[in-house]
Amino acid sequence: MTTTAPETTGGSHALRGVVPPLLTPLTPEGDLDRASLSRLVARLLEAGVDGIFALGSSGEVAYHDDAMRDRVLDAVVGEVAGQVPVLAGVIDMQTHRVISHVRAAEKHGVAGIVATAPFYAITGPDEIGAHFRAIGAASSVPVWAYDIPVCVHVKLAPAQLMELAADGAIAGVKDSSGDDVSFRRLATLNRAAGSPLTLLTGHEVVVDGAYLSGADGSVPGLGNVDPAGYVRMDRAARAGDWDTVRAEQDRLAALFEIVFQPTDKAGPAAGVGAFKTALRELGVLSTNTMSLPMTPIEGGAVDRIRTILDQAGLLDARR
Amino acid sequence: MTTTAPETTGGSHALRGVVPPLLTPLTPEGDLDRASLSRLVARLLEAGVDGIFALGSSGEVAYHDDAMRDRVLDAVVGEVAGQVPVLAGVIDMQTHRVISHVRAAEKHGVAGIVATAPFYAITGPDEIGAHFRAIGAASSVPVWAYDIPVCVHVKLAPAQLMELAADGAIAGVKDSSGDDVSFRRLATLNRAAGSPLTLLTGHEVVVDGAYLSGADGSVPGLGNVDPAGYVRMDRAARAGDWDTVRAEQDRLAALFEIVFQPTDKAGPAAGVGAFKTALRELGVLSTNTMSLPMTPIEGGAVDRIRTILDQAGLLDARR
């Protein structure tokens, strides 16, 4: 697969494949749980992931104050120890605030940073372009545009992303837009331009279709729970073995049902909460504690998550 | 492909494959252009399409008064002459109005009807369920749920669709939701339930991924312009020849760029307008006239559409 991604490119292109958005394990008191983080990272590396994305939405970045963000990056970079590239989210409202986080992330020696369009204050296309250009100029490492309208409430247009690529402002896109039609268009335009952008999809249940569209890899939140499955799917896609791709994706889509088990929660309280709960049941995390103001998943939903883990064959394989 | 769709089912299941949402050709005065319709239908049948969906969004159903809807159905059923099944859109605001259109469509002997969730007046899940159940009870032919939130402003939940299937209210789903994550979930739930629903995707540039997810076919607006391409892709998917599927889809995605050429239009004025303009340039339609209050595509956009048709190899092959 990905005949469009030349083998010899460096920089962000090295990051094709599976790049899970790392969860942030917490102690019961809400502090960073270093021991659980260590186990989680080790399990991902053992499964063969190609990179790790710290401080993304799945990492609860929006909930961490600056000191916590610093502790997380320090711990992740230390645990990964150069075995794979680490991307760091620099999520904040507007340009100056994002650049502050870029400065902090650079100190940790990350391989790239991931920034969204501006949010909270309303912006138009001109401001979005100026925003990414300013971040690109300020950053010493490659910049990934994070397209996540469910959080940012604006969709990055494929044509604008290609302009930013041509200007050297961005090196890749993490697409969590939920808009597969737009993603296909982006992939089509990118290929026609000589593939200046590395394209990763953030939607863990349709990675197979994204590979057909031209994705270079994925950033699957569910990859925290079953990294080996995503690695198998990626290797099968590279080999053109689509029956295996589809079978693996179908199995992972069934596993993804864990996020629908809490009936009283929405957003990360349900999704990230389900990932944390699954990993606690698998013995990887010590707690399923969530950042304030979220509360952890409890009761019957935990039982249903265990059942789904069992059906996916993960309970037996637990480390 | 679609090992989940048994070969021997009847009813709506017979409708797997390529089911283009038929454009409604108009005379310069805005009347139905029977001669152009005849050429358009003949070209689709010649290309091997598996069904035809009349009075969908691409057919400008929202713009036609009841008399025009009747003329369109009469003409389409006449031209198709039983060679493939004809589905009829019964698009209207709320239940009683939809049932009026069901009554009218039944007289034409259609193979199924396609209904959306209620719109204009706000409704919740209870009303949506009651709406489809009432339509299912009133219709003598299979009912397809048309999931099109960009028009209806509500998304049909996979779990509710499965309930409606279990109750026998609906036989299939035409998914134009633009939500591939939800579509994968629907396909997963449908397979687990024994595939009571036939699933067609309405998104012409990501049909390949939909096939991987479990789609039984497509309802591609662009299929009016290049029906042979969609038929080739469908047959390749059935044969498990994914390299051909992807190559064909990439070619069709490039052709889809015609809808982005008019820079001063949005919605059907751009999309359906581009399809009509392309078919006029291909000699199939006599005009690219659009229904009031839309205006046809003119000027440089027409030239750019011709160029794209040429690049896709369609101008040479013109009938």
Added chain:
Amino acid sequence: MTTTAPETTGGSHALRGVVPPLLTPLTPEGDLDRASLSRLVARLLEAGVDGIFALGSSGEVAYHDDAMRDRVLDAVVGEVAGQVPVLAGVIDMQTHRVISHVRAAEKHGVAGIVATAPFYAITGPDEIGAHFRAIGAASSVPVWAYDIPVCVHVKLAPAQLMELAADGAIAGVKDSSGDDVSFRRLATLNRAAGSPLTLLTGHEVVVDGAYLSGADGSVPGLGNVDPAGYVRMDRAARAGDWDTVRAEQDRLAALFEIVFQPTDKAGPAAGVGAFKTALRELGVLSTNTMSLPMTPIEGGAVDRIRTILDQAGLLDARR
């Protein structure tokens, strides 16, 4: 109040004041309940309303097939018998369909028609302008633009409304946009242009503020339940007696709490359902039956509605 609305204008300007959007009383089987309609209209006229708006959102227009719309208009015009002007909603998706309803309404001798922007199919400003101009050209009676983005999903811009007024396409605006900032701007621009438009607000709990902004009157759904209150408020506003205006509006805002009593319904099933339930408890309507697929309000919500009616002093005054 309304020093901006000249006393001597004719046409739609005659329609200033209180113009309730008439409910459509139904029999238990869902047919038009003529006897209840007769009592409802008589009660409104007795209270001194200045006009009646039939087939609006509160009249469940979206739920009625064409035959039912015809029966409603026939009955309303008959009951009103020329005592006040009758406006008729001609709500439908796109231009041709709206004009069909205009033709039907004209036969009943209504004083004006009320049309929304196009909906279902996506449109831009050009299509919206062409839509209202075509309706204006087709209608023999004044056209009111109905700004109701919660149903139509587009907001009519004040500047475009003023253009349509200058062109003679529209004579008034019924504002149910919920956007008081935009309404103030519309009123400001209208006054600067010599008040070509008559402006009515559809928001029954902030009519007092709308009068200050420059409204010529209101179309209050709650006016079906307490028409006398709205008439008193209107007369006080004309007299500049703002203490009375505010006190009356505060009382009516408290009465409006009836729409929040059903906890399992949304949209008209809750709002119109509460009005119908209140009027049944007041002895005006025989049932609180709602159009398919809605169900009537039942259980504890009915008791809470009675309590609120009692607190507003309406149960004692029941006719």
Added chain:
Amino acid sequence: MTTTAPETTGGSHALRGVVPPLLTPLTPEGDLDRASLSRLVARLLEAGVDGIFALGSSGEVAYHDDAMRDRVLDAVVGEVAGQVPVLAGVIDMQTHRVISHVRAAEKHGVAGIVATAPFYAITGPDEIGAHFRAIGAASSVPVWAYDIPVCVHVKLAPAQLMELAADGAIAGVKDSSGDDVSFRRLATLNRAAGSPLTLLTGHEVVVDGAYLSGADGSVPGLGNVDPAGYVRMDRAARAGDWDTVRAEQDRLAALFEIVFQPTDKAGPAAGVGAFKTALRELGVLSTNTMSLPMTPIEGGAVDRIRTILDQAGLLDARR
């Protein structure tokens, strides 16, 4: 006006009246312009404003890094020098980040802090309630809930605000929701509960209607440009002189047209940009520089803003 707000309350209730959301004047390089800030604050105090809200949306809070926020608060508190209460915005994504800003603001001795619902990550009502309760528990000064769905993409429900008031978590609401129907309901519920909340509206062109609904005052961005007008309107409302209230509001609504003059900008680039441009033309600010990635208003829009200032009688009265 505001017979509902007892004269003898302390705390946040002291903040009724006119509380402009202070602009943040910038040097051409984008640093804080202390001299311009000094002139701006002096002009507001001279006009008789009742408080000042620093670091709100109009203060470009979303664009400032933490160091800049600190400089702004330091400067504002210094300039105001205790003459009126100062509120400080603590706008950030989720609870921990907000509380960090509360800690920083407390050091400056502000009279209250203003916090929005969580944003970026999706939250439901439970998380919103927990968020405000945690902030209330953490803050040594009164907390104002800032209801601004255009930025936060969630609307604070009146019933939940009343619960938070009953729990002592919040002392007031700054309503920039643009939903006057909801505001009336909030005011009605607040009065019924003994007015635990002080209610300020953020919509500068409909303050008159908000006073009728039960507002205790306003937070008008346009009050940076014409503070005397808002003070006159407030004093007239307290005196029950509604003709003056309406005349003043009509004049201010005409002045507000300055924000519509830039045709190539949206959001704060247009609105706040117009306020800054007007104040530069009035000789109060040295520049109309905006925070990155916004650009200042230039060209014909500046001329049109001058014309509107002149029509409002502000150019002659310039200090």
